[in-house]
Amino acid sequence: MTAATAQPALPPIRARRVLPGFTLSLGTTLLYLTLIVLIPVIALILKGVEMGPERFWRIVSSPRAVAAFQITLTAAAIATLFNAIYGLLMAWVLVRYDFWGKRLLDALMDVPFALPTAVAGLSLTALFSANGWFGAVLHPLGVPVVYTLLGIAVAMAFTSVPFVVRTVQPVLEDMDPALEQAAVTLGARPWTVFTRVVFPAILPAWLAGCTTAFARSLGEFGAIVFIAGNLPFRTEIAALLAFIRLEEFDYNGAAAIALVLLGFALVLLLVSNLLQFWASRHREAVR
């Protein structure tokens, strides 16, 4: 004990700012963020404050707005469900197997990010309309996609394809194969190994990916306006209703709906960040 106290007291180590340009770079960053991001977002929030809770509530609880929120949430849920399964499958196949064309398939997963949403919407609409490649098959079967809720879900699913794949992929790559081998040695069947060993390891990342996919689907606009047909109460999404209110110069109506969407986005951002934090801690544990 005396040895510890006998140590000479060192001057407190302070990280001196050795590198130059701190004030300049931080100043530029803050100024730009304030002008480009913060002030415009504050303008929206101020509009909400200005209209007051009563008016805000009247707008967002109007039947047409409620229908739009329901359509948006339902379609986003369908799209996310699809991507939860498809994304997991793609991540698994891309990490675990080697086959001809694998690199191309991997690159294909980035297409929905790179492709402008309007272009994706145009192409999907044409593909699924009666004389398109897919529509020609689906229409005679009595499955219309264009101008339906399913069409909205298809557009949302397409634009959010990469989220689940790209969050699960690195976790699967990092997994220690010894865990699975140990389970097999102990007599577990392949499906049991997957559900008891592999799936719990990738669960946080998978959920984080699904959350971002869902958030992206709620805010998607470009791809949907083409395929939805935009009928009030039937295929009108919340973002589009806000857009229509703007065109009618009803700025309160647009701002109220936009605020609800903003609220959704921020809550989902928080959830996704928490999940990712959980995922990174989890990853350390299973490595």
Added chain:
Amino acid sequence: MTATATHLPGRSRRAERTLIGVAVSLSLLFVAAPLAYIFVRAFSQGWQVYAANILHPMTLHAIWLTTITAIVVVPVNVAFGIAAAWAVAKHRFPGRGILVTMIEIPFSISPIIAGICYLLLYGRQGLLGPWLRAQDIQVMFALPGIILVTMFVTAPFVAREVLPLMQAQGTEQEQAAVTLGASGWQVFRRVTLPNIKWALLYGAVLCTARAVGEFGGVSVVSGNIRGQTNTLPLHVELLFNDLNAVGAFAAASTLTLIALVALVVKAALEGKRG
């Protein structure tokens, strides 16, 4: 080991073949087909019609407007990305975490909400509306509005590629350079820049692809004035609404080419980015 390997999940021959088969067919149908269909439809009436569609004055104007927007937005966001990464990765200060989250915020906000925010700020009924009108400055329904919204939407792209790399590289090299008497600018140009150049290039390419394809936000602030504030993605919508599908696909094909270039650059830089 080979005995147990086939008992690992998905390791049996049959499971492997089935899963690869399902994955490939789904991806071909769901991702590759929409991509291929753009070119199939764009060229469905031959090269000459395609060329005529692209060379139509309205389309050329849209291409021009989109190009101008990207030329302004991308360098600004490259500069912002470098500044943000330099501040966050090379220095310690309270609130760094909050700053990183703030940089990422435009990713979580739907572009259409961004557009509404800008309209509420700069529009006629907006907060700055009366002042702007007194100064006779037109921001909304004009090029400045389009550029501003595109800046908002694409702000994080460069920072997000450069920041993690700079953080991983630490500050030792820069500190050594400073100790040897290099000025701030010399440190950046000779030490930092060579280390981050590929990530920077990749971020710039992503930013360009996104800036060029921006639709929702621009659609709010542009006012869709034909031949004046119609960017290329808006022009695609306009042609589609005019029931000129082949023209819409021709215009869309140019945007698709830019997207494909971005993907090729990504593939080429894979590994180089470190």
